[in-house]
Amino acid sequence: MGRRVPAVSRALDILELFLEGDGTLSAPEITRRLQLPRTTVHELVTTLAARSYLVPVAEQPGRYRLGVRTYQLGSRYAEQLDLAAEGQQVARLVAESCGETVHVAVLEGTDVIYIAKVDSTHAVRMVSAAGRRLPAHCTAVGKMLLASLTAEELDARLPAGELPAMTANSLTDVVELRRVLAETAERGFAVERQESNADVSCVAAPVRDRAGRVVAALSVSVPMIRWSERRQGELAELARHGARQLSERLGHSQPG
Missing domain, CATH: 1.10.10.10 (Winged helix-like DNA-binding domain superfamily/Winged helix DNA-binding domain)
Known part of the structure; x- marks a missing residue:
């Protein structure tokens, strides 16, 4: 040197x-x-x-x-930042700290697309892959991203009728989804309880770019055998910390 x-x-x-x-x-x-x-x-x-x-x-x-x-x-x-590459690095750090599966996803229409994933170190883990597309309202990352839209943007994306379901716990009522999204926006993180996979629950937090726009969400997914209300709180904090790290890599300056 x-x-x-x-x-x-x-x-x-x-x-x-x-x-x-x-x-x-x-x-x-x-x-x-x-x-x-x-x-x-x-x-x-x-x-x-x-x-x-x-x-x-x-x-x-x-x-x-x-x-x-x-x-x-x-x-x-x-301009040189690659959201997927940066997301993969941060997801790996978060996964190492908790041993659970970590995803980073972006919103496209009414779906989310997973752009980064790091698997759990446990024998029991969820089956997923980067590049997979799921209905946004059935996932924690999707709820976080939908909750970050303006009222006009949300109106343009949500259908008039019922939403498709992936499990018996999926939200299908648009009015109820709007209530959940308002709660998510106020709380600052999203929760999904067995809504995209009957055996898995997740928490997710928003990732912002240098202009402060929410451009992605980072989630931690846990099989129900390792899920509890206390664990939800712990993982929510991990997801928020990981999302802040990724936001900083994208040039976002945290307040305070």
Whole structure:
């Protein structure tokens, strides 16, 4: 490994400061927070501004914000992301932490398509595969994705009549589904109890892109012999943590 260049490290330290607070800083604030010489900060800020990595804030003399160059770099990074590949990596991490089957899925029409899957390490596991398509309303990932739609988008996707069933527990009434989706949106994670497979229950959480849009959902699936209300809570937290990790990989900045 080559030697690190101190000036480059300091320049990057300055840029990373702008990720905090209101996104604006003055040279004296940078000097104080990084404990660097005033002359060094002035030279680095001047160089970053000359290269459009920082720009002066017009209405606040002496303060800077991130420039267009940082947006261009971030956009190019986002373009190179592969949701399926990133989802597979995060799914593997979540599966290793709980030993259960983990999926990542996207919404297409009224169906979900599984784009990533990592199997359970237990002898009793669910049978599924990446690329499989299922009715969204019968799955935890699907409910999470449907719950993230606007009212207009949901109206356009749901049929007027009954919904198809996969098991005796599947939701078939559109009014009841809407109630469940509202509850899911408020709670922040979805639950499926034996609705796509009579022997399996699942929990799922939303995955967001850099613009904050829900683009996928991550679920943890468990055979009923290992399911309980307490286990549901534990797995819901794991699913939410995994979904946050995947969201961060896609460029989403978590609030707080």
